[in-house]
Amino acid sequence: MPPRLRLSAQRAFISTPSTHVCLRLRRFASSSAATPEIYDVVCVGGGPAGLSLLTGLRNSPVTTGLKIALIEGQDLSKSRLPENASLDSFSNRCSSLTPASVKNLQEIGAWSHASAARIQPYHEMQVWDGLTDARISFDWDSARSMFSPRNLAQSTTIAYMVENLNITTALQNRLAELGGVDTFSSTKVESIELGQDTEELDLSSWPILTLSNGKTLAARLLVGADGANSPVRTFAGIPSRGWDYARNGVVATLKLEGPGRGGPDHKIAYQRFLPTGPIAMLPLPGNMASLVWSTTPERAAKLKSLQPEDFAAMVNAGFRLSATDLEYLHTLSSGQVEEIEWRKQHTTTNEPSLPMTVTAIQPGTVAPFPLKMRHADTYIGERIALVGDAAHTVHPLAGQGLNQGQGDAAALVHTIEEAVKTGQDMGSLLALESYNSARYATNNAMLGAVDKLHKLYAIDSGPMIGLRSLGLRTVDALGPLKAFFMKSAAGGA
Amino acid sequence: MAARKPPLALRALSRPKLSHRCSRRPPTTLSPRSSSTQSAPKSSVDPTEVSHFSNLASSWWDPAGPSRLLHLMNPLRHTFIQRCLSTASQSASPQRLRYLDIGCGGGIFAESAARLPGTASVTAIDPTAEVLKVAEVHRRRDPRLMEPGRLTYVNTSIEELAVPRAEEAYDVVTLFEVLEHVADPAPFLSTILPHVKPGGWLVLSTIARTDVSWFVTNFMAEDVLGIVPKGTHDWRKYVNEGELRKWFAGQGWGTGGAMNVMGVVYVPGLGWREVSGSERWGNYFFGVKREA
Numbered sequence: 109m110p111p112r113l114r115l116s117a118q119r120a121f122i123s124t125p126s127t128h129v130c131l132r133l134r135r136f137a138s139s140s141a142a143t144p145e146i147y148d149v150v151c152v153g154g155g156p157a158g159l160s161l162l163t164g165l166r167n168s169p170v171t172t173g174l175k176i177a178l179i180e181g182q183d184l185s186k187s188r189l190p191e192n193a194s195l196d197s198f199s200n201r202c203s204s205l206t207p208a209s210v211k212n213l214q215e216i217g218a219w220s221h222a223s224a225a226r227i228q229p230y231h232e233m234q235v236w237d238g239l240t241d242a243r244i245s246f247d248w249d250s251a252r253s254m255f256s257p258r259n260l261a262q263s264t265t266i267a268y269m270v271e272n273l274n275i276t277t278a279l280q281n282r283l284a285e286l287g288g289v290d291t292f293s294s295t296k297v298e299s300i301e302l303g304q305d306t307e308e309l310d311l312s313s314w315p316i317l318t319l320s321n322g323k324t325l326a327a328r329l330l331v332g333a334d335g336a337n338s339p340v341r342t343f344a345g346i347p348s349r350g351w352d353y354a355r356n357g358v359v360a361t362l363k364l365e366g367p368g369r370g371g372p373d374h375k376i377a378y379q380r381f382l383p384t385g386p387i388a389m390l391p392l393p394g395n396m397a398s399l400v401w402s403t404t405p406e407r408a409a410k411l412k413s414l415q416p417e418d419f420a421a422m423v424n425a426g427f428r429l430s431a432t433d434l435e436y437l438h439t440l441s442s443g444q445v446e447e448i449e450w451r452k453q454h455t456t457t458n459e460p461s462l463p464m465t466v467t468a469i470q471p472g473t474v475a476p477f478p479l480k481m482r483h484a485d486t487y488i489g490e491r492i493a494l495v496g497d498a499a500h501t502v503h504p505l506a507g508q509g510l511n512q513g514q515g516d517a518a519a520l521v522h523t524i525e526e527a528v529k530t531g532q533d534m535g536s537l538l539a540l541e542s543y544n545s546a547r548y549a550t551n552n553a554m555l556g557a558v559d560k561l562h563k564l565y566a567i568d569s570g571p572m573i574g575l576r577s578l579g580l581r582t583v584d585a586l587g588p589l590k591a592f593f594m595k596s597a598a599g600g601a
Numbered sequence: 602m603a604a605r606k607p608p609l610a611l612r613a614l615s616r617p618k619l620s621h622r623c624s625r626r627p628p629t630t631l632s633p634r635s636s637s638t639q640s641a642p643k644s645s646v647d648p649t650e651v652s653h654f655s656n657l658a659s660s661w662w663d664p665a666g667p668s669r670l671l672h673l674m675n676p677l678r679h680t681f682i683q684r685c686l687s688t689a690s691q692s693a694s695p696q697r698l699r700y701l702d703i704g705c706g707g708g709i710f711a712e713s714a715a716r717l718p719g720t721a722s723v724t725a726i727d728p729t730a731e732v733l734k735v736a737e738v739h740r741r742r743d744p745r746l747m748e749p750g751r752l753t754y755v756n757t758s759i760e761e762l763a764v765p766r767a768e769e770a771y772d773v774v775t776l777f778e779v780l781e782h783v784a785d786p787a788p789f790l791s792t793i794l795p796h797v798k799p800g801g802w803l804v805l806s807t808i809a810r811t812d813v814s815w816f817v818t819n820f821m822a823e824d825v826l827g828i829v830p831k832g833t834h835d836w837r838k839y840v841n842e843g844e845l846r847k848w849f850a851g852q853g854w855g856t857g858g859a860m861n862v863m864g865v866v867y868v869p870g871l872g873w874r875e876v877s878g879s880e881r882w883g884n885y886f887f888g889v890k891r892e893a
C-alpha cells in the first residue's frame with residue numbers, strides 16, 4: 109500500500125511555528141482585524157503556473173477590472189534569464205512544452221517574449237527498452253495514416269524544449285507589459301487564517317494572508333500556485349495523496365559531439381527504460397542537450413559525486429551498455445571512462461539509432477531531485493483553487509508536470525471569466541466547480557498512465573519483460589495508434 | 602429507470618413566491634389590463650407559500666442544497682438579459698443599468714446583478730421577511746455588495762412599492778420564477794409595468810402549462826426524484842409563452858421585435874441548456890421592451 113499523506117483538515121496554516129513568528133503574528137493579527145486589503149485574486153507562487161494564470165487574467169478584457177496580488181517567496185528577478193545569456197550554457201531545469209501549452213502562451217501574449225534562440229523544437233522521439241531493445245519511434249511522418257496525404261504546412265514538431273527560466277522570464281515580461289498586479293517578491297506568506305465577522309462585514313469565509321512584510325490581504329479567491337508543498341493546500345485542508353518512487357531524477361546540461369543524428373533541423377529526443385528508471389536526453393539548440401536520469405537515490409548520489417569525465421562516460425553508457433554492466437559501473441568510485449571504453453568494445457551497438465556521444469558536462473548542472481507522485485483530492489474549496497504542482501506532482505518521464513500547470517492556469521482563467529461575465533462570486537464553490545471538472549479527470553488520467561508506465565518498466569525479471577517488449581513492438585507497428593499516443597504527448601494539439 | 606432520463610424541463614427552482622391572491626384559480630387566460638389593474642390587493646402574499654419557503658431559507662445558499670438548480674440557472678439569466686439589451690437598441694443604452702428584482706428571495710440573482718461591472722444599482726424586493734434576512738446576511742460576505750447604493754433589499758410586495766416617475770423607473774425589471782406562483786397574472790403584471798423605464802426591459806422566467814410540465818415538475822421533480830421539495834409548485838398557475846406575447850402586445854409593449862423568448866432545459870450532468878422550441882413545454886425566459 110502506498111503511504112497516505114496525513115490529512116490536515118484545519119483551515120489555518122502557519123509557516124514556521126516558532127515563538128518568534130507567533131509573537132509577530134499576534135502583532136499582525138491585531139492590525140489584520142482592522143484593515144486587511146481586499147483583493148479579488150491573491151496568487152501565492154510565481155512559478156510557471158502562477159505567472160501563467162495572472163498573465164491570462166490580465167490579458168483577458170473580461171477580467172482586467174479585477175484587483176490582483178502575487179506573492180512569491182523567492183526574488184522574482186532571480187527566476188529570469190540573464191541578459192545576453194550565452195548559447196553555450198543552459199539551465200539544468202528544462203521542460204518539454206507541448207504545442208497546446210505553446211498555443212496558450214501565444215494567446216496570452218507571452219510566447220513572443222521568450223528568447224527564441226534558446227528554444228529547441230524536436231521532431232522525433234526514440235523510446236526503447238533497455239532489457240529487450242524493443243523500440244518505438246515517434247515522428248509525424250510514420251504516424252500519419254497512409255490514406256491522408258502529407259500536408260507540408262502541418263507542423264512536424266512534437267514538442268519544444270525550453271528552459272523553465274525562459275518561460276518564467278517570458279511570462280514576467282508579458283505581465284510587466286500588461287501591468288496591474290500588486291507584486292510582493294521575496295515575500296513569504298507567514299500565515300493564512302479565516303477572516304472575522306464584524307459589524308460591517310462578514311469575512312468569515314475569506315482567507316486572510318499575513319505576509320512577511322507585515323501586510324495583510326483578504327482574498328475573494330486564493331490561488332495556490334505554490335508548488336508541491338503548497339501552504340495554500342494545507343490551509344484549505346485538502347489532502348494530497350500519493351507515494352514516493354524511491355527514485356531521484358538526476359538532471360544535467362550536456363555537450364554533445366555534434367548537433368544530433370538528424371542535424372540541426374531534425375532534432376531527436378531519446379529515452380531508454382532501464383530497470384531503475386528511464387534515462388532521457390532531450391535536445392537543446394546547437395550541440396547541447398538536457399539529461400533527466402531517473403534512478404535510485406544511491407546511484408544518484410554516486411553519479412553526482414563523479415568527476416565530470418566519468419559522469420559523461422556514465423551517460424553514454426546509460427544509453428548503450430547492459431543493465432548488468434551499469435550496475436557494476438555504479439559500484440566504482442572513479443575510472444568509469446576507461447572501464448566503459450573497454451566494455452564498449454565487447455558490446456554491439458547500433459550507433460545511428462543512439463544519441464550522439466556526450467563530450468562534456470556543463471559545470472555545476474548535475475543535480476538530483478526526489479521523484480514523487482501526488483494528487484490533491486480536489487482542486488477547489490470555498491475561496492480556494494489549486495493550480496500546477498500544488499494540485500499534482502507527476503513522475504517526469506512523460507515531461508508533463510509543467511504542461512499540466514499551464515492547462516490548469518488556462519482553465520482557471522476561463523472559469524473566472526465566466527464568473528465575472530455572469531456576476532457570480534468567483535470564490536464560491538459553485539463558480540469554481542467548472543474548473544475542477546475541466547481539469548481533474550484529465551490530470552488524473554495522465555498521472556495514472558505515467559505511474560503505470562513507471563511501474564511496468566521498474567520490473568527487471570519475469571514475464572513482464574516479454575509482455576512489455578511485445579507492447580512496445582505492437583505500438584510501433586500500428587501507425588494510427590501511435591499517432592494517438594503522440595497527440596497526447598503533444599498535448600492534444 | 603425513469604430517473605436516469607428525465608424531465609426535459611425540470612421545473613426545479615424553489616424560491617419564495619409572491620402570490621397575487623390566495624385563490625387557486627388557474628390563469629387560463631390573461632385578461633386585458635383594464636379589467637384587472639384596480640383589483641391589486643395590498644396584501645399579496647399567499648400564507649401557505651410563505652411558510653413553505655421559510656423552511657427552505659436556511660439552505661438557500663448551500664450549493665448542494667435544494668436551491669442548487671436555481672443557482673445553476675442564474676448565469677443563463679444574464680445571458681438572456683444581455684441578449685435582450687442588444688435587441689432593438691437603437692438608442693444607446695445607458696452606461697450603467699439600474700435593476701429592480703421582484704421576488705428576490707435569498708438574493709441569488711440580485712447579488713450577481715449587483716456584481717456586474719455594467720450595473721449602477723440593484724433594488725431587490727421580496728414580501729417574505731425571513732428570506733430577505735437570508736439575503737441580507739449573505740450580502741455581508743461580499744465587500745463589493747456592501748458599497749453604498751450598490752444593492753438594496755426592501756421587504757415589500759410590488760403592489761406596495763411606490764410607483765416611480767417614468768424617468769426614475771428601472772432599466773431592467775426582473776421577475777424570475779415568480780409568475781407560476783401567482784394566482785392571477787394579468788393584474789399582477791399590470792402593477793409591474795410602471796416600474797419599467799420607457800425603453801427599458803421587463804425580463805421574466807417561468808414555465809409553460811402543459812402535460813409535460815405537469816409530469817416533470819410536479820410528478821417527477823417533487824414526487825419521484827424528490828429534487829424539489831414537495832409543495833413547491835402548483836401546476837395550474839403556470840403561464841404559457843403565447844399568452845404573455847398576446848397580453849404584452851395588447852399593452853403596446855415589445856413592438857418592432859423587442860420581445861424575446863428562450864427555452865431552457867436541465868440536462869443532468871451538463872446543467873441548463875438552451876433548447877429552442879422548449880419554451881412551448883418547459884422552462885423559458887421572456888423579455889419585453891417598453892416603448893421608449
Ligand SMILES: Cc1cc2nc3c(=O)[nH]c(=O)nc-3n(C[C@H](O)[C@H](O)[C@H](O)COP(=O)(O)OP(=O)(O)OC[C@H]3O[C@@H](n4cnc5c(N)ncnc54)[C@H](O)[C@@H]3O)c2cc1C
Nearest residue numbers: 153155156157181203297334335357496497507509510511
Ligand atoms: C527532475 C525534474 C524534471 C522535470 N522535467 C519536466 C519536463 O520535462 N516537463 C515538464 O513539463 N515538467 C517537468 N518537471 C516538473 C516541473 O518542473 C514542475 O511541474 C513545475 O515547475 C511546477 O510549476 P508550478 O508553478 O506549479 O510550481 P513551482 O515552480 O514549484 O512554483 C511554486 C512557487 O511558489 C513559491 N512559494 C512556495 N511557498 C510559498 C510561500 N509560503 N510564500 C510565497 N511563495 C511561496 C515558491 O517559491 C515557487 O516559486 C520536472 C520536475 C523535476 C523535479
